[in-house]
Amino acid sequence: MKQYALIIFDLDGTILDTLEDLMISLNVALQKNKLPERSLEEVRSFVGNGIGMLIRRAVPSDADDETIRQVHADFTDHYKIHSADHTRPYDGIPALMKELHEKGRQTAVVSNKADYAVQDLCALYFPGLIDIAVGEKEGVRRKPEPDSVNEVIRLSGIPKESVVYIGDSEVDIETAENAGIDAIIVEWGFRDREYLIEQGASVLVKTPAELSALLL
Numbered sequence: 249m250k251q252y253a254l255i256i257f258d259l260d261g262t263i264l265d266t267l268e269d270l271m272i273s274l275n276v277a278l279q280k281n282k283l284p285e286r287s288l289e290e291v292r293s294f295v296g297n298g299i300g301m302l303i304r305r306a307v308p309s310d311a312d313d314e315t316i317r318q319v320h321a322d323f324t325d326h327y328k329i330h331s332a333d334h335t336r337p338y339d340g341i342p343a344l345m346k347e348l349h350e351k352g353r354q355t356a357v358v359s360n361k362a363d364y365a366v367q368d369l370c371a372l373y374f375p376g377l378i379d380i381a382v383g384e385k386e387g388v389r390r391k392p393e394p395d396s397v398n399e400v401i402r403l404s405g406i407p408k409e410s411v412v413y414i415g416d417s418e419v420d421i422e423t424a425e426n427a428g429i430d431a432i433i434v435e436w437g438f439r440d441r442e443y444l445i446e447q448g449a450s451v452l453v454k455t456p457a458e459l460s461a462l463l464l
Contacts, residue, residue, distance in 0.1 A: 250410075252353065252410055252411060252412040252430075252463065253353060253354060253404075253406045253410040253411070254353070254354045254355075254356065254400075254401065254404045254406040254410060254411045254412075255348060255353055255354070255355050255356070255411075255412055255414060255463060256355075256356045256357070256358055256397060256400055256401075256411065256412070256413045256414065256429075257355065257356070257357050257358075257413075257414045257415075258357070258358065258359060258413075258414065258415035258416060258417070258420050259357050259359035259361055259366060259369065259370075259383075260295060260296075260359065260361060260416075260437075260438070261295070261296075261415075261416040261417065261434075261436075261437030261438035261439075262338075262414055262415055262416045262420075262434055262437055263337060263338060263341045263345075263357070263373075263374075264335055264336070264337055264338070264341075264369060264373060265335065265336055265337075265338060266331075266335045266361075266369075267288060267291060267292055267295070267438065268288070268333075268334040268335070269327070269330060269331055269332070269333055269334050269335050270291055270295060270302070270327070271286065271287075271288050271291040272326075272330065272333070272334070273323050273326040273327040273330060273331075274286060274291060274302065274303075274306055274323055276322065276323075276326045277303075277319045277320075277322035277323040277326060278306065278307070278319060280319075280322045281315060281318055281319050281322065283307055283308060283311070283315075283319070284308070286306050290306075291306070292438045293305075293438075294306055295438055296360065296417045296418070296419045296438065297360055297390060297391075297419060298360040298361070298362075298384050298390050299320065299323065299324070299327075299361070299362055299384070300320065302323075303316055303319050303320045303323060304316060306319075307319055324362070327362075327365065328364065328365070331365050331368060331369060332368070332369065332372055332373075335369065335373075336373075337373050337374075338436055338456055339456065340455070340456030340457055340460065341456050342373070342374065342377075343460075344456055344459065344460045344463070344464075345374050345377040345378070346377060347460070347464060348377075348463065348464070349376075349377055351464065353463075354379045354380075354404050354406065355377060355378055355379055356378065356379055356380040356381065356382070356400045356404070357370055357378050357380075357381040357382070358382050358391065358396045358397050358400055358413075358423075359381075359382070359383050359384070359391075360383075360384050360390045360391050360419070361383050361384060362383055362384050363382070363383030363384055363385045364383070365383065366381050366382065366383030366384075367381055367383065379404070380400050380403055380404065382396045382399065382400060391419050391420070391422075391423040392419050392420075392422035392423040392425075392426055393423075393426065394423060394426040394427035394428075397413065397423060397424075397427040397429070398427055401427075401429075408427070408428055408429050411429045411430070412429065412430045412431065412432060412463075413427065413429055413430070413431045413432075414431075414432050414433075414434065414459065415431065415433060415434070415437075416433065416434045416435075416436070416437025416438055416439060417437065417438060417439050417444075418439065418443070418444070418447040420433065421433060421444070421447050421448050421449050422447075425448070430451075431449070431450075431451065432451045432452075432453060432459065432462060433449040433451065433452050433453075434452070434453055434456075434459065435452055435453065435454050436454070436455070436456075
């Protein structure tokens with residue numbers, strides 16, 4: 249494996265286990281609107297395309313636009329305060345980030361999570377270890393469109409052949425392909441190995457230690 253100068257990470261399911269906090273905030277919002285709550289496994293299958301899509305997948309199929317907007321607002325109000333209640337880095341990831349920095353590699357996070365949460369969580373769990381962090385923002389197309397990844401590459405000044413994207417889902421596989429960069433897909437996130445292979449993953453790792461061996 250070549251030595252990459254810029255390593256771009258997805259956030260949810262790749263470097264942070266955020267699932268429980270997402271489920272709790274979602275269910276608070278659903279409950280407030282007298283809608284059925286969702287299980288952890290349901291939420292696992294809903295995430296990956298941003299909060300807007302998470303909400304649309306979680307509400308009943310006949311929910312009207314006003315209900316969807318209200319659930320989204322209630323989710324945001326709760327998640328802004330509670331996004332780190334149960335969220336934790338995957339074992340070995342903080343040490344990997346530290347070692348990458350010590351070796352002079354640039355690191356970035358590109359996520360479909362709302363930008364406020366991306367900035368807060370990166371600052372809390374990886375202080376001083378993420379050079380560029382980009383979340384979902386107005387006017388920027390979400391992954392799997394390559395816009396945010398391409399912007400990170402532009403800001404870094406590193407050529408694409410020296411960039412790798414690390415993710416855990418079909419969205420990440422497609423994002424790397426659309427951006428024209430290498431990808432490593434992790435198996436500890438929100439999708440299982442068989443599904444990832446079906447979606448075109450060619451380089452997979454089972455543990456952060458395996459990922460570290462490829463990157464360092």
